[in-house]
Amino acid sequence: MSDTPDSAVRTYIQQHRAAFLDDLAEWLRIPSVSAQPEHEEDVRRSADWLAASLRETGFPVAEVWSTPGAPAVFAEWPSGDPAAPTVLVYGHHDVQPAAREDGWHTDPFEPTFVGGRLYARGAADDKGQVFFHTLGVRAHLAATGRSAPAVNLKLLIEGEEESGSPNFRDLVEANAGRLAADAVIVSDTGMWSEDTPTVCTGMRGLADCEIELYGPDQDIHSGSFGGAVPNPATVAARLVAGLHDEDERVTIPGFYDGIPPLGDAERALIAELPFDEAAWLSTAKSHGTLGERGYSTLERVWARPTAEVNGIGGGYQGPGGKTIVPSSAVLKLSFRLVAGQDPDAIEVAVNQWIAERVPAGIRYDLTFGASTRPCLTPLDHPALQSVVRSMSRAFDGAKIRFTREGGSGPAADLQDVLGTPVLFLGISVPSDGWHAPNEKVEVDLLFKGVETAAHLWEDLAAAAIG
């Protein structure tokens, strides 16, 4: 399929390894937390830094694209070959909130190498996985002797993924012409494990909301008034408790509408993976499994939708006690969605469900964030086979298996707006701790990502994806 000598790619990567890690560390030092207004300027700095780095890599075009929120970065490197297909790489340069006191052993924004791992917020999600494409394309050129990539290469690296990508769809729609591609490669997922390289075929979608519940105008004495007025913290708790039935199925009417049954073939592919519940629980830092009756753990996180409480708060949470009926309570809920579900319909259903359950005497505000659609790639798509082949070469001929991703990304917007299939190239492993304290990336895997990217463009150019 490809004439690129694998050894030439490896040699080039080895020569540029140290400089690549230095550059990545510099980027990781920028705390580009899109959810926190005080980091607005840092997110902008992160975009500028990336655009400059892409120009240095050789991209003739590297622009910072403003949005009503945080900026994205767009870069383009034409192949020069009129027959070459066009590929758009997607990732994001913003990161989750992180603070030392959350349990980090090191400063989350001071990248630290320990035992073959690089610890930093964003190391795996997603700066590390965006950045492997810079050295990847250079290795591709060096090994093939080309002066431009074998495909028309485009990158779109957004700045609001960790905030639900509120402006992403508009951005893609407004720039659909410049973003047009024959395939999208999303580098914002992971693989099964260090030993079992995999390609992801789909992501869950996401809808999230915040519910603020207001009872008494101020905290009131639970002795004088308790037992006779509605308590907003109780109402919040009843909403959460009412989300699931005894089988841990979501009770919101219409929630499961449109989801095709999980077929035997798909269940068999999932069952083929070397799943070890104890190891999975260790990665999940959890001490038991609990989920929808009738589905395995992997099916629950990959192929079934959820309703989850991400945060709940109300009343006195300080030391000691305070005998009050709280004035207010807040709930942060999120819903992971699978192919067939429509985020807009979910929002309508949740709205109605909440409205029917908040009692008289409690006022509430329900706010939905921007939603992300689920997506799923056909297993027989030629571009997917290119990803599998390139990855296998990087992993010394290993068999590549298939996973799905329980997390969410705006990949489905690219699929919907651009009308292109979406493929996933990710080298992160579950223990990398996305969104958690002590996020890290395995440095050796990071370079497998570089190597896969170095093989991919020529393989895709040869595949019939245009």
Added chain:
Amino acid sequence: MSDTPDSAVRTYIQQHRAAFLDDLAEWLRIPSVSAQPEHEEDVRRSADWLAASLRETGFPVAEVWSTPGAPAVFAEWPSGDPAAPTVLVYGHHDVQPAAREDGWHTDPFEPTFVGGRLYARGAADDKGQVFFHTLGVRAHLAATGRSAPAVNLKLLIEGEEESGSPNFRDLVEANAGRLAADAVIVSDTGMWSEDTPTVCTGMRGLADCEIELYGPDQDIHSGSFGGAVPNPATVAARLVAGLHDEDERVTIPGFYDGIPPLGDAERALIAELPFDEAAWLSTAKSHGTLGERGYSTLERVWARPTAEVNGIGGGYQGPGGKTIVPSSAVLKLSFRLVAGQDPDAIEVAVNQWIAERVPAGIRYDLTFGASTRPCLTPLDHPALQSVVRSMSRAFDGAKIRFTREGGSGPAADLQDVLGTPVLFLGISVPSDGWHAPNEKVEVDLLFKGVETAAHLWEDLAAAAIG
């Protein structure tokens, strides 16, 4: 019953009004918050200040009593008459937490007079109501020409009431001899309203607990793991939601054991009060009623037990969203108890109920605070009639009606350990905002308290309570 000329009492009080308010303000400036360790020294200063003030009032004995927690103040002023009964006044010098950002219009520890009201944390609960006894006993002496009170007067003013009085029962047991009395007067309650003076005949008890729930060892990604592991915030919410059935009755087995039915006579006394739901809701700063089916609002807060969530917290509560399964959650629950219920039995029942409901994979710690027993005084007790008469004189001959108190105090410990009936003399009104921002006391009512106290000792000496 008494020869004290009411006008002499009023004249004396009028002459000392300004100095009394100055002194009270000085005491209110001491932030004696017993629940917050950083105020430990302030609670001690508050005790020292009160002991000094009581010596200045004329008490020959005024001591600070250490406890394993915050200190109490004991004072004693013998009558000199071998036939005089002994009366013990109970109150507390510690206060609830308060911070400007909770919604106070003034500094909670800088007493402020506005339109006949004195705003400060502790103005009504309970420093104001403790302090009226100092001018009260002076007025009693001045008006009767006595050099010592008509009763052997004792005061026990504790420093941990707002923290559940964890050391109070031990303190009373250890000093039962010095505290021995024929009646206890509790000045830590209130009355119906400015226009409807009332005497309280009982208080609810209190048991409270904190439940910490631990799931994943750290916050984990809700996409990667959500839907397959137990979420401690969901478990916390399910516990809260499970506390009540559809009739808002507490579901914990055995919770209602031992409670005698509320009789028709008692219900009639309660129904006799000029209850205005809209006004009550306004005082409660609430926008609806909700409580145990089959009982009126007053019955719910005075004569029925409750289970209330005072605080709930878990996961992300900051701005924006964070798609995690939280690592932990916390619940602060309290149970108001009525006569017939045993706090120890409630603790056992709650322990078992929680144990049966926390799923595998979630670890928890359940900690009970010190409990307070409920108490109830017989309506025909002669000392209760003395309180009613003294109050009627202070309120210009008004009819005194009966209430109960929904709140809790360690009065029942005094009743249990000392074997004495407990009476209540309180002049606070529901709008005083106990435990809430902008707590205040009505200054005119504060002086009605002084006046009632000034009449009470001679009336009690004449009543057959010894």
